[in-house]
Amino acid sequence: MKAIGLILAGGQSDRLKELCDVRATAAMPVGSSYRAIDFTLSNMSNSGINKVAVITQYNSRSLHDHLSSAKWWDLGRKQGGLFVFTPFLSKDNSYWFRGTADSIYQNITFLKRSNEPYVIITGGDTIYKMDYQDIINYHIDKNADITIVCKDIKNTDMDPHDFGILECDENMRMTDFEEKPVDTPASTLASLGIYVIKRTLLIKLLETINAEDRYDFVRDIITRYRKKLKIFGYCFDGYWKTINSITNYFNANMDFLNRDVRNIFIKEKPYIETKPKDEPPAKYNSGAEVKNALIGSGSIINGYVSNSVLFRKVFASDGSSINKSIIMEGSTIGKDCNIEYAIIDKEVVISDGKNVIGQPDNPIVISKGTVL
Amino acid sequence: MRKKEMLSMLLAGGQGSRLGILTSGKAKPGVSFGGKYKIIDFPLSNCINSGVSTVGILTQYQPLILNQHIGIGIPWDLDRRNGGVTMLAPHAKTGEKGEWYSGTANAIFQNIDYIDANDPEYVLILSGDHIYKMDYSKMLDYHKKNKCDVTIAVLEVSMEEASRFGIMNADEHDKIYEFEEKPEHPKSNLASMGIYIFTWDKLREALIEDNKIHADSDFGKHIIPKMLGEGKTLYAYRFKDYWKDVGTIESYWQANMELIQTLPEFNLYEDFWKIYTQNNHQPPQYTGSTGSVKTSLISDGCEIYGTVENSVISANVVIEEGAIVRGSIIMENCVIGKNSVIDRCIIDQNTIVGENVVMGVGDNVANEDKPKIYNTGITVIGSDTTIPSNVTIGKNCVVSGKAESKDFNGNTLASGKSIIVEEVVL
Numbered sequence: 146m147k148a149i150g151l152i153l154a155g156g157q158s159d160r161l162k163e164l165c166d167v168r169a170t171a172a173m174p175v176g177s178s179y180r181a182i183d184f185t186l187s188n189m190s191n192s193g194i195n196k197v198a199v200i201t202q203y204n205s206r207s208l209h210d211h212l213s214s215a216k217w218w219d220l221g222r223k224q225g226g227l228f229v230f231t232p233f234l235s236k237d238n239s240y241w242f243r244g245t246a247d248s249i250y251q252n253i254t255f256l257k258r259s260n261e262p263y264v265i266i267t268g269g270d271t272i273y274k275m276d277y278q279d280i281i282n283y284h285i286d287k288n289a290d291i292t293i294v295c296k297d298i299k300n301t302d303m304d305p306h307d308f309g310i311l312e313c314d315e316n317m318r319m320t321d322f323e324e325k326p327v328d329t330p331a332s333t334l335a336s337l338g339i340y341v342i343k344r345t346l347l348i349k350l351l352e353t354i355n356a357e358d359r360y361d362f363v364r365d366i367i368t369r370y371r372k373k374l375k376i377f378g379y380c381f382d383g384y385w386k387t388i389n390s391i392t393n394y395f396n397a398n399m400d401f402l403n404r405d406v407r408n409i410f411i412k413e414k415p416y417i418e419t420k421p422k423d424e425p426p427a428k429y430n431s432g433a434e435v436k437n438a439l440i441g442s443g444s445i446i447n448g449y450v451s452n453s454v455l456f457r458k459v460f461a462s463d464g465s466s467i468n469k470s471i472i473m474e475g476s477t478i479g480k481d482c483n484i485e486y487a488i489i490d491k492e493v494v495i496s497d498g499k500n501v502i503g504q505p506d507n508p509i510v511i512s513k514g515t516v517l
Numbered sequence: 518m519r520k521k522e523m524l525s526m527l528l529a530g531g532q533g534s535r536l537g538i539l540t541s542g543k544a545k546p547g548v549s550f551g552g553k554y555k556i557i558d559f560p561l562s563n564c565i566n567s568g569v570s571t572v573g574i575l576t577q578y579q580p581l582i583l584n585q586h587i588g589i590g591i592p593w594d595l596d597r598r599n600g601g602v603t604m605l606a607p608h609a610k611t612g613e614k615g616e617w618y619s620g621t622a623n624a625i626f627q628n629i630d631y632i633d634a635n636d637p638e639y640v641l642i643l644s645g646d647h648i649y650k651m652d653y654s655k656m657l658d659y660h661k662k663n664k665c666d667v668t669i670a671v672l673e674v675s676m677e678e679a680s681r682f683g684i685m686n687a688d689e690h691d692k693i694y695e696f697e698e699k700p701e702h703p704k705s706n707l708a709s710m711g712i713y714i715f716t717w718d719k720l721r722e723a724l725i726e727d728n729k730i731h732a733d734s735d736f737g738k739h740i741i742p743k744m745l746g747e748g749k750t751l752y753a754y755r756f757k758d759y760w761k762d763v764g765t766i767e768s769y770w771q772a773n774m775e776l777i778q779t780l781p782e783f784n785l786y787e788d789f790w791k792i793y794t795q796n797n798h799q800p801p802q803y804t805g806s807t808g809s810v811k812t813s814l815i816s817d818g819c820e821i822y823g824t825v826e827n828s829v830i831s832a833n834v835v836i837e838e839g840a841i842v843r844g845s846i847i848m849e850n851c852v853i854g855k856n857s858v859i860d861r862c863i864i865d866q867n868t869i870v871g872e873n874v875v876m877g878v879g880d881n882v883a884n885e886d887k888p889k890i891y892n893t894g895i896t897v898i899g900s901d902t903t904i905p906s907n908v909t910i911g912k913n914c915v916v917s918g919k920a921e922s923k924d925f926n927g928n929t930l931a932s933g934k935s936i937i938v939e940e941v942v943l
Contacts, residue, residue, distance in 0.1 A: 177801030178817075216591060401801070404820075411800040411818065421592070423793050425785035426552035426816040426830075427802050428777070437806040442553075442799065442817050443786065451806075 147261040150189040154269030155202035160390035163512040168207040171269030176401040177439040182269040183419045186218045191415035192277040196225030244360030250351040266340045273385040284341040290374040294339035308335035319376040398454045432463040524637040529645035530577030535765045537890040538899040546645030547582035549848045552816040557645045562792045567653040571600030575624045592793045622734035626724040642713040649760040666719045666749040670712035682708035683737045685753045693751040759783045767893040773829045864898040871906030879911035882933035
């Protein structure tokens with residue numbers, strides 16, 4: 146069924162510290178050659194959703210750079226295609242986006258001018274592979290007003306206090322909803338922030354709540370209308386990771402060292418696409434000693450690398466040792482350095498003989514462009 | 518609209534038969550090189566990096582891989598509203614039967630309409646089978662400065678080698694007064710690289726006239742001597758950088774191996790003269806805890822669980838645990854099974870090598886069927902081939918097709934022998 150996609154990529158995460166000083170979370174580099182939004186964008190085009198709007202706000206330069214052409218996701222279309230919306234000034238509006246619902250409301254013309262019956266709303270900073278058509282079909286089957294994709298987080302390391310928690314009856318009809326509960330949550334079904342809703346209903350709801358000066362999608366639509374609307378939960382049990390904190394970001398990258406995770410995202414079709422950078426193959430010189438690591442194209446390795454994720458164009462000098470670390474694009478590690486439990490942002494230079502060592506539960510972060 | 522100053526015609530129709538099985542299913546410009554590239558990526562990237570954004574690609578022999586690879590030219594930014602890339606295959610014309618391209622100049626002659634439609638002032642003629650980086654805009658400046666009708670890019674070769682090339686005899690200003698094709702006693706060492714800039718109206722005239730005389734009109738044999746004879750202005754443009762003809766199995770292997778040196782003469786890692794290729798899906802490359810890689814190039818999407826030394830590995834290759842690959846070129850989507858040992862081999866794309874296979878051992882006996890092609894010890898495995906487990910393959914061998922254990926006499930293929938399993942079309 147035809148649908149349009151809305152990717153809310155405006156957010157930043159304070160818990161990502163320095164890493165988010167220079168970019169929106171949706172633009173965070175992930176898995177050696179991707180950015181976080183690639184996963185959602187690829188899911189959209191792989192699900193046959195050809196009209197996708199990315200709504201950005203915070204620190205969107207690197208995101209705009211990444212989205213400079215829509216063709217990599219097959220979204221360079223006359224029918225539909227990729228739209229990127231940022232806040233703008235107009236005669237009757239001079240606000241930044243005041244909330245998630247407001248960010249959609251301020252672009253309501255996009256919704257009104259479309260004719261696709263459904264809208265799929267997602268964030269842009271999670272790592273997963275999903276066929277959105279399955280959810281739309283489920284939504285139609287259930288005759289739902291809103292479908293929320295959720296995950297049973299029992300037996301996972303996901304903290305229920307970080308999520309919206311759904312209570313559902315045996316038909317998966319949502320009976321109650323609590324955002325980031327402080328007490329023991331009533332259920333283990335966590336909302337993944339992915340919604341399907343009829344386009345016309347979304348327009349109506351947005352206009353209603355805006356008239357009441359309400360701006361938040363979760364608080365003012367999901368929570369407030371939880372009893373009035375027919376809201377259903379759709380259980381997703383595949384791989385799903387958020388990168389909203391340093392630890393989560395670190396772990397999500399390290400997950401790519403697991404063959405099963407690589408199979409999902411790299412080996413199995415449909416593929417996750419990204420903006421090509423046309424770097425040459427990775428070069429291993431005679432001193433290279435690489436164990437359990439991802440190496441981005443254009444990297445040149447002279448030293449020891451283990452249990453790490455290296456992005457493109459990383460230069461690792463001889464005598465250096467990199468262990469349990471993430472090294473982003475264009476960084477240089479000098480001779481005889483020891484790097485452990487570190488997240489080294491882009492274009493960092495670590496001089497000869499320097500050590501950068503973090504803690505297993507608290508990796509050290511070196512900001513973009515630092516010369517150490 | 519701004520007039521097109523220079524248009525490029527890239528000759529990509531040749532088979533390159535000295536590359537043996539590597540060009541049995543694809544034209545030479547479609548052969549992989551340097552891990553993730555194909556040979557044609559080098560001249561094509563040079564075009565876009567030099568600001569030449571209208572490129573006609575002349576195909577003839579086995580064009581499928583080239584057509585798929587180039588598409589509408591997106592990776593090279595050659596998807597243009599005005600110009601861009603156009604695939605030019607031989608075609609039938611009204612009132613006459615279709616003709617193959619019978620010579621390099623004949624191929625251009627048959628596409629005069631295409632060039633006229635773009636209305637360029639100059640035409641750059643390239644061949645799609647060399648490895649080099651060259652700024653054609655500098656060559657065009659030279660052409661204009663010397664008010665040339667033709668500029669021919671030349672390489673200074675050693676006098677011993679000179680008799681293998683088309684040689685330009687030029688005065689002290691590099692103005693050409695004589696051209697000799699593969700002279701026995703060369704008078705100069707300026708070898709033609711097969712790269713020409715012509716002033717289009719001069720070339721157009723020469724092509725039409727020469728077509729009346731020679732049905733197989735060729736630049737080296739006919740057009741250049743003809744224009745020299747008519748007193749046109751021809752200059753040699755000296756090119757001093759890296760340039761490699763990868764026409765034979767040995768030179769192809771050598772040119773790949775040069776790239777793995779610590780500081781290779783040919784640098785792929787420059788930011789401002791990138792070589793572009795079809796690579797929309799660019800996953801990272803993984804080396805496992807059992808893997809070991811030294812002095813090698815490993816391309817996107819590879820999974821290395823075994824040992825790789827002194828090798829060039831293309832995209833999406835899997836090298837399983839215990840396998841050892843040394844001094845070899847493995848092209849895209851191949852799988853090397855557990856505990857197999859590969860020495861000095863070239864394995865073409867989509868080939869599956871079983872477990873415990875030993876390849877490239879024994880005496881250096883030239884190939885029995887094609888001794889002129891396979892004689893330097895390198896064993897070559899064709900594309901889409903299967904090598905069954907537990908077999909031993911010697912040197913200068915050729916295997917192609919879905920081979921089974923029964924094809925190997927006693928699980929061994931001695932040096933110099935070949936197994937070609939023809940595909941059964943049902």
